[in-house]
Amino acid sequence: MIEPGSTVLLYTDGLVERRGEVIDEGQERLARAAAAIRDLGPDAVVAALIDAALGDSNQPDDIALVAVRLVPEPLQGRLPAQPRQLRVMRRSVEEWAAAVGLPDDVLDDLQYALGEAAANAVEHAYGGPGADDAEGGEFTYGLTHLPGVDGGDDGVAVEVADQGHWRPVPADSGYRGRGVQVLHAIGRDVHIDSGDGGTTVRFRVPVPRFPAPGGPPHRPADRTVESAAEATAVAVVSGDVPPVVRVAGDLDLAGVTAVRPALLAALHPGELVVDLRGTGYVSSAGVALLMELTALARHRDTALSVRVAPGSPLARVLEVTGLDAVLPVVVPV
Numbered sequence: 001m002i003e004p005g006s007t008v009l010l011y012t013d014g015l016v017e018r019r020g021e022v023i024d025e026g027q028e029r030l031a032r033a034a035a036a037i038r039d040l041g042p043d044a045v046v047a048a049l050i051d052a053a054l055g056d057s058n059q060p061d062d063i064a065l066v067a068v069r070l071v072p073e074p075l076q077g078r079l080p081a082q083p084r085q086l087r088v089m090r091r092s093v094e095e096w097a098a099a100v101g102l103p104d105d106v107l108d109d110l111q112y113a114l115g116e117a118a119a120n121a122v123e124h125a126y127g128g129p130g131a132d133d134a135e136g137g138e139f140t141y142g143l144t145h146l147p148g149v150d151g152g153d154d155g156v157a158v159e160v161a162d163q164g165h166w167r168p169v170p171a172d173s174g175y176r177g178r179g180v181q182v183l184h185a186i187g188r189d190v191h192i193d194s195g196d197g198g199t200t201v202r203f204r205v206p207v208p209r210f211p212a213p214g215g216p217p218h219r220p221a222d223r224t225v226e227s228a229a230e231a232t233a234v235a236v237v238s239g240d241v242p243p244v245v246r247v248a249g250d251l252d253l254a255g256v257t258a259v260r261p262a263l264l265a266a267l268h269p270g271e272l273v274v275d276l277r278g279t280g281y282v283s284s285a286g287v288a289l290l291m292e293l294t295a296l297a298r299h300r301d302t303a304l305s306v307r308v309a310p311g312s313p314l315a316r317v318l319e320v321t322g323l324d325a326v327l328p329v330v331v332p333v
């Protein structure tokens with residue numbers, strides 16, 4: 001039985017045969033090459049395997065290679081409108097995206113846009129600030145993989161719905177209100193339908209058929225800092241000179257609540273480094289916290305710098321919002 005997420009290869013013997021070697025060697029060579037790219041989509045798998053199997057060698061025989069990926073059923077979920085449930089949703093999305101074979105940069109964008117749509121239901125739909133004791137409030141989410149048409153890119157169709165009330169972004173939203181902005185920056189065909197029966201947000205995240213050249217298509221193991229159980233953000237103030245506040249975990253609604261007191265307390269005249277290279281998922285609440293820190297640092301004569309890991313979800317968020325040019329961000333090489 002073929003499991004969802006598996007890729008099946010069908011090929012002619014010309015792909016693995018070489019003059020002067022037994023066919024087992026060619027099959028092993030193909031297996032090694034396939035194992036290194038097994039999470040890619042079928043189009044990228046075919047292109048990479050042809051290049052890896054043939055290289056610069058002249059192949060006298062004709063070659064045919066077909067890659068077929070069994071994608072999972074659409075992901076559907078229903079959760080209470082509570083901040084901690086957003087992490088439950090992200091874990092489900094990670095597992096589903098792995099079976100689909102989404103590149104990590106696409107997964108980061110998907111998680112951020114989906115998270116903002118869901119966070120709106122948690123924070124605003126049911127009249128409270130997303131408190132854990134919200135009574136009866138729920139939200140649903142759905143993800144569907146869309147194969148490309150006529151050589152176009154694939155995509156993921158997303159829908160988030162609640163039964164509460166939509167609250168438009170105010171003219172002066174303080175440090176918040178960038179979630180809808182990013183939703184439009186990342187998503188395509190964004191539609192927000194609201195009424196007395198609730199709000200439904202629909203959009204599509206494009207998935208390039210071929211990974212962009214020059215970078216790894218999937219996240220190295222050491223880039224994943226979230227655990228399946230919990231990813232509560234923590235802040236540890238070091239005794240370095242200048243002092244460094246190291247933050248690890250998710251900077252979502254719950255994470256921001258956990259680390260905000262320590263970060264604000266560390267703002268004193270002089271220098272301060274906030275090291276965010278250990279963070280995982282970062283929502284607009286996390287971005288708002290960075291904006292608040294930057295503003296308060298000016299008032300308290302604090303020379304603030306923020307360290308962000310290159311290629312991280314946070315770096316992507318700051319790029320999409322344009323805040324990488326506004327906040328005192330340092331991206332170490």
